[in-house]
Each structure stands twice: as structure tokens, then as C-alpha cells.
Amino acid sequence: MQRFLKTFVLVLVFFFRTRITEQYTTSQTQVLKQLRNQLEFPKQLEIWNNSEDLCYSSSSPLLTVTCEGSSVTELKIVGDKLVKPDKFNGYSVWGKTLSHAFSVDSFFATLSRLPSLKVVILVSLGIWGPLPDKIHRLLLLEVLDLSSNFLYGSIPPKISTMKMLQTLTLDGNFFNETVPDWFDLLSNLTNLSLQHNRLKGPLPLSVGRVHTLTGISLSYNSISGDLPDLSGLSSLEVLDMGDNKLDSELPHMPNGLVTMLLGKNKLTGEIPAQISKLSRLQHLDLSFNLLQGTPPVSLFEFPNISYVNLASNKFTGSLPVSLTCSSQLGFVDISANLLMGKLPSCLSSNSNKRVVKFEGNCLTVESSYQHEASYCKTNIKGKFSKIKNSGSLVAIICVVAFISMILLVFFLVYFRRMHRRAIVEQRLLTKSTPDNSSTGLSSELLANARFVSQAMKLGTHVLPTFRAFSLQDLQEATKNFEISSYIGEGTIGKLYKGRLENGTLVAIRCLVLSRKYSIRNLKLRIDLLSKLRHPHLVCLIGHCIDGAADDSSVDRVFLVYEYVPNGSFNAHLSERGMERVLKWQARLSALIGIAKAVNFLHTGVIPGFFNNQLKTRNILLDEHLIAKVSDYGLSIIIEEIHKNEARTEGQRIIQRKLKSLDELLLEDDVYSFGLILRDALLGLPRSAKGETFFQNEMAISVNSMEEQRRIIDPVVVGTSSHESLSIVISLTSKCLSLEASSRPSIEDVLWNLQYAAQVQATADRDHRSDAGSQA
Template identity: 40%
Template structure:
């Protein structure tokens, strides 16, 4: 019997597996009475927000329709996802109106208890997603929520939580997303969060965290989104931030950080950089040309604009306003192909702009106001553009368009920025005042140091007499709780850290593939011909050429590609961009070129068949298990790691690619069903019609991927494709499967000779879970999570004896 792995004893593991197997035939959509009672209690504790107002004991919670304010998901007879959004937003109260009535309208009543809330939530022990947003919850975040070991996503944004983030959360080893934006949390940056091995997204913006960033940020090794804007952080940016190799979004704006920014050019995955409204400078930061958004407004950057800004081919937003940047404007910045917003206002830029100045077609907002530009106004700036905002006022252009300063004003500034025309006395006065303040600040610092020294001596003399009150945490005043805050715009998991979907021109792909030459041809993939190419920046890519039917909905197709390009996972082939082209000789067809990362070590099948002994290394049993566990993680991420899940991916063993480190990556996911009607799931006609609702259709899509994964596992055992009799049938027969289940596996001639020396228990576990995946009834097939649990157990059984290559398997599987 296949067994699941858990961190406890083997006896406990058997109990869990027995419960799972016995429960499969009698799966029910109804929650047990204890969980129904807890949901009703939860509604009462939250004072019945609108989304929960219709709940009663007869409510079928597992089949409630999802909405923007409510989403509940069940697996079997337990709740695994609880997402509630209320209307008690922290932005509803203005900071200058601080009355008890307005505060009570935004917060839950004084009788509310966050500890009771936690007690109600603990009745759902298998909870994986917990999101309680804008519900007016106040008090400390309850630390006992660490008793939810399966928790993957925790979102408490836009409430009134205060105090520290509970350090007990360091035991939530499965936590991937922690969102605590828009609260009143305080204390130092929660450095201990690096103990969470799977943490990928950390958002704690618009709180009251103070002190510096931790010096060992490199310990957050899997972090891809760090959003900490709107706090009271001070000090410099630690150099360890350059070791966050997976970081995609870095937002530290509206703090008091200062000093030189480390060289960020090594962060090849970084695409969104927001360091605005700090005190960085005067050196201009160095970063890579893959960035999509750069915000450095309201800092202390000085000197000329660096030349590398003209090489940011992917940049969409560049905001360098309100600094002390000087010199001329490199006009190649204005023609960057993807640039949409450029803000250089309130700087000290000088010189003339070319009358025939070119602007990028994608540029919609340009602001160069409050600089010292002179000469004639460029032709394009003097033109009215529908949908394009141009602001160039408060310069010295010889134009009556928008308000301009006289030429002499800017000429004086270009000669000496310290003696601005018409404002010399003001500049001198400002300098004198600044000097006085600086001197006063030095005296105050010396006085503080002296007083602190005296206090330390007194405390040293009276050490041991301090009371508990000396270390008590400070209460948060109601004025701070009612301050206006910005509501986070990136709460949803699918939106956080959205990567770029680059739109390539056809000539770029022709250059990359040497005009799609035979030398670049790799083979025929599931979706079309595949070519290897090399982009201008030197990175190797795979280019798939897909023929589209003329009836294809291009808008829907582009939207789907945009979603797929946002996915970043170790076991998924990363989609970089696409190109759409209409054939010139056959107008009824169009071509889609899908560009993704190039995986250089062939498919899993090629290694099993050992097609080329020179180029492909044969896989032993341990490595085969490590490979399918990696592929399974990628599929599970598609099912549960994104919202909504991506199902029916037509997974085949040829779509599992191996990189040079034998890490498995799933390719061709998500597009097959959209491109081909034939890829739609076949509905089992034997299933009762009453079960063909939305929930069960989703389950069928899930189980189709599980079925295909069972075929992959079977081929792993056989070393060759299994024989499928009558493949067009609703439930095709697999000849070898019945034989493997009936015979003694270790002696069977069916098993690949390369793995016959493996542990019998490990092999039996894989065969049995493969048989469950290939069950005729989709409802009886296990989830991908259960499949992975069994595979990890099989790998650990084998590894105890052989000590061969394996991945580090977590004790409890998490996608991502």
C-alpha cells in the first residue's frame, strides 16, 4: 500500500494514509458540523460583514459562488481556503478628523477579541489560504495561528492590527505569501522571517516599522517580492540585497533610507524597483537593463543622467523627479520602445532639445517641467496629442505654450546653479539657514550623547531594580490608528510580482534563429516547430512557431499569454514573450511565435530511452523520482499556486524538460486548450448529470492532469511508453498496468532493466499511486498534492539505501 510521508512516526503516516484512502469513495461536499459552527461564529465575531450576512446553519459553504468579497474552497470535508473582503477600509478616515464615532465605524467594536478570532480559525486545521481584508480587525496578530501548519497564504491587509509580527510564525514552514499592508504594526523589521523556507512574497507596507533593514537579507533566499514602502525605516541599503537572486519586485519607497545604493545589476530577475521618497544619493544607482519600472523620485540624486538609461529596452515607467540631476537630457531615452511614462520634473537639467526631437510611440506621459531647458520648443512638444500628456512648463523654451521663464533665468542656471537668476538672495539665505540648522543639530547630538552616557552610568549602578513596566510594549494611540492610508493594489497572488510579457518584432526572432535555419531547428513540440535562438543580450531562448486558425480570438489569446508570462516557478519553463504574424500567402492563417527560456538537456523521455549515449545521461531510479517530483511541483503550482488555477495542461512526458542540473521543467502549459478545441476535456457520459456543476467541472480538469501524470509515472517504471488499447475510448485500457499490479514487481520483465535493483517498497509505492492516477472514475483519482506526497516517500525509502542523487524534499509539500 502506498504511504504518505509526514514529519512524525511511520505509524502516524499510516493512519493518515488510511484516512485518505477510506475517505475517497465517500467524498462529501458538506463540511462537518464543527466547521459549520465555526464559520457562523466567525461571521458573528466579524460583526456580520455584507459578504457573510446570509449565512445560516443550512448554508452549503463548499459550493458558495465566489465573488470579489468572498471565496471558500473545500477539499473533501474540510475548508482549505477562506478569503473575505469587507468595507471597513483604513482609507475611510481622514487624519484630521479623529473622533470616536468615525474610528468605531472603521474598526470592529470594543467587544471584539483577536484571540477569539484565532480560536475560531483553528477549527480549520487544513487551511491553506487565509485572507481577511478590510474587516476592521484590531488588536495584536494572534501568534497561535502557527497551529495552522498547512498555511501557504496569509493576508491581513487593511485592518488595524498593532504590535509586532508574532515570531511564532517562524514555524509556518509552508508559508509562501505574507501580506500585512495597511495596519499599525510596529517594531523593527521582522528579520526572523528568513526562517520560513518557502517565503516568496513579503508585503508589510504602510505600517510603523522602524530601524534599519537587516544586514543579512541574503538569508531570504527564495524571496521574489519585497514590499515595505510607507514605514519609518532608516539607515542604508545593505549590500546583501544584491544576493536576492529571485527578487522581482523591490519597493522601499516612503521611508527614511539614505546613502549609496549598492550595484543592483546582478539581480537579473528584478523588474520593478521603487526606492522613491527616501534620501538616497548623490550617486545614481546602477541596475540591469531588464527593468520594467524604476521609481527614484524625491531623493538626493545628483550629477548627469547615466548613459545606460538609453539601453533600458524593457522600461515602461521611469520616474526620476524631484532630485538634483543636472546636465543635458540624452534624447535616446525618449525613444525607448516600451516607454510609457517618463518624469524628469524638478531637476536641474539644462541645454537645448532638438527641434526634430523623436518620441516613442508608446509614450503617454512626459513631464520635464521645472528644469532649465532653453531654445525653441521641439516640434512634437508643441503639438496636441490625443491620449498623451506633455508637461514642459517652468523651463525657458521660446514658446508661449505653457508657462515659461525668461531665457536669462536658465542661462544663469547653466553657468552657476548656486546663483539662480532672480533668486540669488534667496539661495544665499537658504544656505545660511541650513548652516545654522546643521550647527544646532551637532550641538543637540552632543547633548544627547552626554545625557545618555549619564543615564547609562545610573542604570549600571541600579541594575536589577527595573520593573516589568520598563520593557512593556507601548500602546498605539488612536490618532495613528485613524490615519489615512493607501489601500494595497497588489493583494491578489496572481498580480504580485507580475513579470514582463515582451512583444517581439519578427525581425528580432529571425536574427535570433538565423532566419529559422535548419541549424536552429530543434524539433516538433506539442504546439508546433521549435527553434533555438539567441537574443541580442546573449540569452538563449526557445522559439515555438504555432499556426493559428483564422477564427482564433486574438484578444483572448493575448490575454492568456499575458497571464502565463507572469508565472515564475523553478519547475516551469519561463515564457519571455511572443510575436504574432499574419501569413502573406495564406491570409486564412496566422502564426504565433512563443518565446521562452531554452532548456538544454532534452526531454525526460529522451533520457529514459537513452537516445544518444553521448549527450544524454541514463537516469537511475533516484534521479527519476527527483525528476517527476520536480515536474509534479510545477503542475501543482499551476493548480493551486495561482488564482484562478490553470488546469487541463495536456501534460506529456515530452513536455517535461531537464536542464543541465537535471531539474525538471514543465513546458507547453496553459495554451493547448485555448489553441485547439480538441484539447477540451471529454465529459464522462456515465457520470450523473447532477454532478456536472462548476465545482465538478473544475475537478475534472484537475483530474485530467493527474491522469496524464499517471501515464508519465508508468513510463518511468517501464522505461518506454505504455501500451494503450483503444486510446479514443472514454476510459482506455492500459495493458501493462494490470500486469504490474498482479505480478511480483521485482521479478517482472516489464520493469525497465536499469531500475530493477531499486528498493521494492519504493517501486511498489510509485506503481500504486500511478494506478490511482489512472482510475477510470475521475473522482477517485488523488490530487497532485497526494501524488507528490507518495513520490517523496518513495524517494526517501530509496535514498536511505542507495544514497543516490535526490532533491531536498520538504516534509510537507508546497507548490512554489
Template identity: 35%
Template structure:
């Protein structure tokens, strides 16, 4: 019996021994836990943890395999996902990306490595090329910078590389085309610049290419049509221009997303297997081609915000698999067929903001689908609830034909490509300058960082084409992203020295809730110092995290926050005094420039539009360019500052006053335990509040005076009357006399129309900031064209 028990124990010991990790890998996992700041997913790890037996979860997964006949195991899969907090915080300044890489290479048999949303920062470590068995590498949603190392080309087993949502620069990673098994390349939401190389076709196994939201420019190479196994090509929100190559030869292509570029004017050939095609926000100006009839598997077609002219063919509603059709904001004209056949799966159609007339076919009005037809010239009682223009509006608009449509197409395209090329070349120079500054920032202290950041956000040398481009906003927000020590915690003594003990001679603004002083830091940096009273019951740790988050935001249309100082109030134990130290903008507020009539210095209509467009881009970036989006901003005309080039910048973002208090509260989701429910519902309310307030700003730049203070909604009927009125006398009475007679009818009407929509009492009827920006961009363009003569109006249409 004793012998049998001993044998059983020996067998058990042998089995347990075979399941053990080498000591070096156990120590490496524990070191990894420390390097990553002990994220909650790794809570409870110790030397006694049986790592290979940990139950997998979405946040953590460790898998092992036997290394050899010795019975020891080795880690082959390591997945760690950071805490899903409202704010993604970068790891501390003493974090070392080199130490992290040296720790990871201790797992030589690793096949899958996923480190997501952990705050990792630094250059992408080239030494990861030692992991020769690696099949999947996912380092997305961190703060990695630099370029993708060419040494990754030695990872012969690599199948998937995901580095999206970082701050990568450099150019397209052409060197990786030698990887025989690479089928997924996800690099979206970075700062990768340059052109897409012709060697793209050498990625023989690539099925998914995701380069959304980068700084790519130039034309798509013809060789992209030779990516014979590609299933998804997504390169939206870049600066691509020119004709799209014929993609009908890519028979495997299922998803195509080229939205938010400058592509056109002709439609690309599309393969019959395509399921989703998103070409919105480009420059396509050909009529809808008959070749789309053959796309029997197409479920989504989005061609909105282009310049597509001509009739809307009835067959487009009956494409066999179609579910969603989006054609709004084009130049579609004429009437729809009296009867149309709808695809069985069609559920959503948007043909709003075109030049369509006549009646809407009964099949579209049946209620079976969600239909948007507003801002056309349709007639009939059935569509009275959706705002329509008079028929004369569409007839006149059709006569307003761009010169390039009447002739000189080749010359126009060539000129456009040259102009875009020049602008992109200049942009690249700017980016290279930022890149050099970014490296310096990693070596300097906080004050120097703040000073450099101020320089980076100055509006010097930015091409007009980019100032007028809504696609520039998201990318420009991350240019000049800063290194460590970005958020400086000032002492009250430092601020007193910077402002000569808050001298009244340095007071530059005073409102109901605080004062603003001009100051000079000890390194010579000019700053604006705002003093606020906050509720001391707020969680200070979360408040400080929020301020650090705000200080990392860099966008040319947002006033940069350099740091803060917190002091207790002597007379109010429930309150604290918060000093915010921000970039100093030297040209005052937008409102102050509307009232300089005595000096004949009031802003021109063009300058007002550009200032509003800049501020709108800043607000849009807060909504969509950071995660999570920042809403409920204190959007008002006195918080829109102008730099020396009259470029608009939004100040005091991320800060909201409590409606029943004289103190300030920071975003409610910082204080809420139900963040995710808040996140899901916020777009129904909070962003629309910013849109409403921005509408008031648009109204004021037209009127030259503040709207009714007690009840801004009371101005809406006047705005709508301004939009629809053909009486020049009425408009003269309402529009600011400083701009009356200098702004084009089309430009003024566009601004008034979008302002009226912003002021809608129905939250769901208010436009998004994206829509507002496109309308403002159009207003700028038609104002320019009034004087440049780019548009010709048919003489028969003149009044």
C-alpha cells in the first residue's frame, strides 16, 4: 500500500512538473505586471500563480503549450486589455518601452501578442522581431510613436498586424510586402503620411487593409487593382486625390471605404461581389453609372456629399440585395419615376439636399422604409412634413454650373492635382517639422513642452486648401502630440510671480464665474491664467486625471491647456480655487471683432466664415477625435478666440457649469459609475447642446449683435424668415451692415439655414457638427467663387 501511494505521488509530481512554466517566463510575467502599472486584469498575480491554468476572459488570456519532451511549458498566447475607463491614461514617465520589449522576447514561442489600451508609450520596439513564431501582433489603442520598424519584415509567420489608434508617423510600411502570410494590416487613426506605394500589389496575401484617419495623400496607385485576394480596403479620411483605379478586377473585394478624401471626378469600376461601398465626402461629379446595376450583392451604397449631377435612376432602388442607400448632398436633379420597385431588403433611403422635383413615388412613401427627402423641391401633400424648397430654387441652382463642368475638364483635373500636390507637399514639411519638435519634447521639462506646444498650434504656413477641408480637422488634432510631463502642476507662488501677484493691469477678461489674467512663466512663455471656483466634493483624483487628459489634447483650433493649480478656499470649505494655465491667444474674442465699426475694423464676411469654420472644427474634434468624446462644452462666441491670422480657436472646452451652482463641474461621466449607459445616450443630448450653442454663434456673426439673451429661440422665426425671404430690404435690416452687400446670397443663405437647424427645439432634428462644417465649407467656397468667377450663372436665370 505504501509503495503504491509513493508511486501515485511520484506520478502526480511528474504531471505537475510537466505543466510548469520555466522560472524565467514566470518572472517575466510578473515583471510585465509591474511594467504595465498592475492593471486590474493582472490583479492577484504572484509567484504562486498557475499562469497556464488561468481562465480566459476578454481582458486576459494566457495560453501555453509544451515546449519539448522535457515536459516544461511555454507561453504561446498573451492577451492583456487595459481597463475600459472614460480616460485612457498613459503609463508614467519612468516607463521604458525598451524594458517592455526585452521582457516580451523572453517568450520565444509566442504566437499571439495583444497589449491593448494599456497606456504604452514610446517608439515601436524593433526588437520584437526576435519573436519569430509571432502570428498576430496587436498593440492598438496606446501611445506608440515613430514608424513601423522595417525589421518586422523578418517575422515570417506574421498574419495580422494591428497598430491602430496610436500616434505613428512615417510612411506606408512597404517593407512588409515580403511577409508571405500577412492577411490583415490595421493602421487606422495614426499620422502616417506620404503616398500609397505601387508595391501595394506585392502584399500577395493581404485581405484587410485599414488605413482610415491618417495623412496619406496623392493618387491611389493603379496596382491596387491587382490585390486579387483583398476583401476589405478602407482608406477613409485621408487626403487622397484623383481618379480611383478600376477595382472590378478585385473579385474578392467585399468592403470598400474611401470616404472623406478628394477622389473623383469619375466613378471607379466596382466588382460584382461588393457588399458595402462608402464613397461619401469626395469629389465625384459623374452621373450614377449603369455599371452599378450589376452589383447584386451590394447592401450599402453611400455616395453622399459629392457633386453627383443628373437624374436619379429608378433601378437603383431595386438592386437585389440593397438595404441602405445614402445619396444626400449632391446635385441630383429632375423628377423620379412615377413608380419604382423596391429591393426586398431596402430599409433606409436618404436623397435629401439635392435638386429633385415633382412627386415622391408612392412606393417610397409607403412607410416600409425610413425615408429622407428634405431640402429638395418635391411637391405633394405627402411630404409637407419634410422641408422643401420652392421649385424655382432647384431650377436656378441647376443653372449655377461650375466652369469645369462646361469645359476644360482635363485642364481642371490637372490643375487640381497640382494644387493638391503642392498643398500636401507643404503639409509634409509641416509634419516633418512637428516630428522633429516631438522628439525634442521627449527630452525637455514641462515648461519647455508647454512652450513648444504653443508654437505647434500657431496658424503659420497652413495651406488654404487645408483650412477649408473638414478632413483636416481630425488629423491636425494629433499633430504635435506631446511627450511626457505634458500637464504641469503649478504652485500658487509661480502663478503670482507670472502675473505680478494677479495685477489688475494684467487682467484681460472677467466674467460671472472668474477672472482671466495674462502671465509670463519663468521660461518666457506667455499664458492665460483663469481662476475658477469648483465644488470640493468632486473626487480630486478623477479631476486631476481629467485635467491631464485635457492637457494632452492638441488641435490647431483648440486653446491648449498647459497645467493647473489647486488651492483650498479659506472662506468656503466646500469649494476650491482652480487656476487653469492655457495657451495665450493674442487677438481677442470673435465677438470683440464684430464691434469694431468705429475703427472700420469689423471682420469681413469671409473672415467671419473662416473663424467660425475653425471653431467648428475644434468642436467637431472634441466630439469625434478623442475617446471618449468631450461634450457639453461651454460653446459661445466669447469663448472663440482669434489668433493673429484670425483663425478661430475654442477655449474652456471640457468644462461645464452646474446649472444650479456658481461653481464649475467637470464632465459628469467622471463622477458616474454608469459610464457606459451615459456613453450610449450622450449623442442624443450632449453633442446637440454644443450644436445649439454654435448655432447662436453663427447667428451672431450674421446679425453683428447677440441674439435675444432671455430667449434665443425667439430669434429662430426671424432666422427662418431671413432664409426664405426674397426681400432685400428685410435682409438689409437684419444682416450686419458691416457685411451687407459684400456676402453672396448663396453663402449667406447657407449659413442662415444651418443656423436655423442648429436652433431646432427637437434634439434629433439638429445636425451633427460634421454637417455644420460641410455647410460652412460650402459657404466659404461660394463666397470665394463670387469674386473668382469660378461659377457661371446662365443669363436666363438672372433676376
């Protein structure tokens, strides 16, 4: 009997354990399918439709699900939402972010329901938003790769609690805070890669204490300050910090380093003698810095060295004629320095085995462009004279620093008082009775509108404090709005030029309201508008409400903006009457600025600002030809005035097709931006043939320079490279697609414009180099 009972119990245990395992497996499959839904059903996951247990679904380079027992331990999904332009490989693949309905917080909350995950690779899926702290719930995670998405803000500090993490890869996102100072808490971290972001500030000293690191890749950011001593990282093999703003001397490096990429920074001083100990070095790039002295001969003699780039520094002296180059050395670039004397024999001739670039020095060779010896001697003397004068500069800097400190204390006290006052006013406002907005934005929503702090910091800069003006102030500024101060009709309302009592020039917009607002409701709207501060937005610096004394209604409101002196963008696209017609690089710079502003308007505040009246005449240029968007965000204050004017050409065309303006809100600015791109390419006045050209899909594949010359503004053709121009032609055609789903996101627009500018800058540099070599 006892034997029977034992057998019976064992059968029951086995039965229930099997049921529990099956239920757990089903639960994990449900979580994976929920992730698929949140990622908006990417094609790679269609294979999951016919599978009940995803642990046994087939794998591919784009999709992998690995399980141990009934638990998912590895999830790899590689999408096609975004592949960023690559200036080295020269390609640009189009993609999009996930829709505005996507919630990054919900997505990672769902992901954390797979607690056994050790590997998470989610690349090019269009994931956008700040990376949530709850990522740290995946305590067993060893590999985290979220490359080529649209994540922004700071890297969550709670990642520091993920003690098992070995690889952290966040390349190709929009992270724009400082480099975290807690990586030394990750005791197993071997590979740290944060390339192609917008990280800023110094590189923390704590990075030098992560003794497990084998690779540090932080190139293409805005990291500044000193490069810390990394000599204690005995396992480090790869250091990639190129394209940043590092401005220190070269510190000691770990002896096991194999790849050192520090080009395009502001590094100073001489290459330290300790570098001769880096016997494993294979790839060295110190180009485009401010390094001095004579390059150590060991750089060319390391047994495994294959690539040495020292171009565009301030290297002096001469290399020994008897220099012996490593047999592995395949590329050397010492061009654009102040080197003199003979070129060593092992560098004197190019062959299939070794490429050597040495133009732009004072070497005694005839085969390439060189300066006269006096050129290098003069520059060396100039360098030493600057050193002698540095003592007096130090004294001046100390005095300036002392004065600056006093001013800083004064402004801190002042702004603290103003901040307290603003808090009191905001509390008074929120106690008032809410009323509804005709635009669908309630007073409660306006009062509690959230600015995405990370997105705000994409464009922070010093601007005047927002203030309230009296009607008398504005009458004095405009001489009672006399005709001489009248600028003209804007998209909405009349514009006047004025001068405040402190001498500041301003532009004043007068809005006559078509409906009655309470003063409280109107102040909430203006307050929200006043917080939109960005280098490429015309700054709103004040307002004046002209209404009834009893707070019952408002008839007029005046918005006071900074005055932008250089006219509109479209005025600089025509040769008629303009001294300064913008060339291609200047037009690209303006277009990039506009795209940054629009991206900020869409993502810098919740709810975002869409339908921003984007037209070339609403883009203004300041004294430095920096583009600034005007007429943005006014729809929250007034929507009925000049309804036909406010509707862009893009809205009219698409509205006929779709008959629903609501469907266009997210895409309308992109279409309007396409019209600005078109004007920048065609110039003004436009030809009818040019306008219809961009509505044709053939524009995407324009490769013929003859076709471009027939359509594009001659000023653009004469100052642009074929590749850069073709990128923007293709971009314009996509933006002007009548199908909203075919248009790129504003982030895609910005990336491709920046890529076109990089391509153009490279072409201009090559052209100058060729011209110099022929001189």
C-alpha cells in the first residue's frame, strides 16, 4: 500500500509540474506576442503567427528566440525602421519611428516580464522616447544592444545595478546628457559602445576604473575636456573616441591596446614616450588634432601596425632617413603638418603594399605638393611666440574669472527670486476654474503640459527672460503703431517693428481674437508658447493682453518676439534685389536648422506642436544667417483667423485626397518641409516644370547631372557636389509624397540633411586639396 501511495504521489507531482511548465511556457509566448504588437507587427515577426511555442520557432540573422527549459533567455530582433547615413560607406536607407501611440515605458514594462533574459538585441525597430529605469528589472542580462533607434535623454542610472551586464551597446540614438559616472559599478562590463549619440561633458574618471573593459567606443559625440588616464585598464584593446571635443594632452595608455582612434578632437601637446610600449598596436588615428613635436619612430615600427594617420596636426622636425617600417604597415598619412627634411625611404614610394600621404609639409620631395621650408619655420616661431605671451594671458584670464564669479552669484540670486515668483503665479493660476479650449486642449492640460527635459536640452541657449508688457510699453516702442513701424501681414495678424526702452529691437504681432477667452485661459496658452526655446525658433520674449478689466473676455493680444534682421529665407533664394544669394552649403545649414526646430516642436513638449505654418517666408535669417522658424504654435491661441491662409499648400492638396485634416496632423509639417526643400533646390521664382518634377517618383532616382542642371537653381548646381544634391532631391520627393505613409519622419529628414552636409563638406575639402596640389 505504501509503495502504491508513493507511486501515486510521484505521478501527481510529475503531472502538476508538467502543467505548470506548460502554463509558464504559454505565458512567455504571450509576452513575446505582446511585444510584437507593441512594435507594430514588424515583418520579421510574421513567423510567430503560426507558432504556439515560440521557443521552438526558427531563427535567422534578423530574429532569434532562445530558451532554457521553459524560460526565454535570448531575444534578438533586427528591424528596418532606421539605418542611419554612413559617410564612409555612402548609403542611406529610409525608415521610420514607431507611431505616436507607441509607449516606450509600456514596452520595457512588458519586456521585464521575461526575467530570465540574458541577451536582448533590439536594433533598428524605431523605438523612441527616454529609456525607462525599469530596464534594470532584467537583473540577469549580460548583453543589451538597442542600437539605431530614437532613444533620447540620459542613460538610466539604474543600469548600474545590472551586475551581470557584460556588453552595453546604445549606438546611433539621441542620448544627449553627460556620460554616466557609474560604469565602474558594473563589475563584469567588457564592452561599452555609445557611438553616434549627442553625449556631452567630460569623460568621467571612473571609466578608468572599469578593469574588465576590453572595448570603449564613444566616437561621434560631443564629449569634451580631458581624456583620463586609462593605463590601468590592462584588458583594454579598443579605444574609439574620434569625432568629439577632447582638448587635453594624450595620457598614458594601456599596453595591450590594439586599436586607438582619437582623430577629429582638439588634443594638444606631444605624443608621450610611453606610446613606444604599445607593442600590440595595429590601428592608430590621431588626425585632425593640435598635436606637436616630432612623431616617435616607434609608431611606424610596431610589429603589427597596419594603419597610422597623423594628418592635420602641428608635428615638426624630421623623421630619420633610416626609419624602418613594419612589414604590416599598409597606410600612412602624415599630410598637413610642419615636417621638414627628407622622407624616409620606407615612406617615399607608394605601392600596392603601402599607401603613403605626405602632402602639405615642407619635405624635400618633388612628387607631391610641399610648402617652402620658410613656411614651416615661420609657423614654428609663431608657436613659440604664443607660448611667451601666455603668461600675460593667464593674468587676464584670472581677472575675468573673478569678475565672472561675482556676476554669476548675482544672477543666481536674481533667478532664484524669479523662480519663486513664477511658482507662486502658477499656483494661483491652477486654483482658477478650468474652462475648455476650442482646440481640444483643456486648461488643466495646458497648466500641466510636460516639457521633455531631454528634448529641451537639444536646443537650450541663453535667451531673454519672458515678461509681460503694458500696452503703453508697446505704444512707446512703435511710436503708437505708426505706419513707419508697420512690417506687414504675417501668416496670422499684423506685424510691427519696435524698439524697447533698453534699445532692444522687437517684432510685435497683433492678434484680434475671433472668440472670447478668459484672461486665465489665454495666459496658460501664452505661457506654454513662451517655453518653446530653441536656437532655431524666433524667441517669444513677452506678451500684452488687451482685455476687459473684469477678466471676462479678451479682444486683442500682442506677442513680442526677438527681431530677426536678415529677412526671410525665400528672399535669399533669388538673385533679384539680393546682395547675398545663399549658396548650397548655406542653404543646407538653414535647412538643418529648420529640421531641428520642427523636431523640437514635435517632441520637446507634450502635447507636441504640429501644423506649424512652415513656409520659406516664415523662415527668418539672423545676422549670422542662422535660420529661425516663426509663426509656430499659434494654433493654440487662435485658429479661425485667415483660415485659408493658414492652410498650407500641402494641406489643400492632401485634404482633397483624404478629406480628413486629423489624419494629417503628424505628417503635415513633413509635407510643408518638403515644399521648403523644393524652394531651396529650385530657387525663386520656381519653374512649373520644377514643381511637378518632385511629385514624380523619377525624382528619387535622378543621377544625371544634365537633368539636375535643367531643373535645379544654377546657384545650387554651381556650388554643390552631385552626391550631396542627389540626396536632397531624393529627400524632397519623399517628403512631397501624397501618401502620408510614404513620407519620412522629421528625424529621418534631419539625419539625411546632416549626411548631405557631411558629403558636401568632404567634397569641398577634397576640391581645395586638389586645387592646392595643382597650384
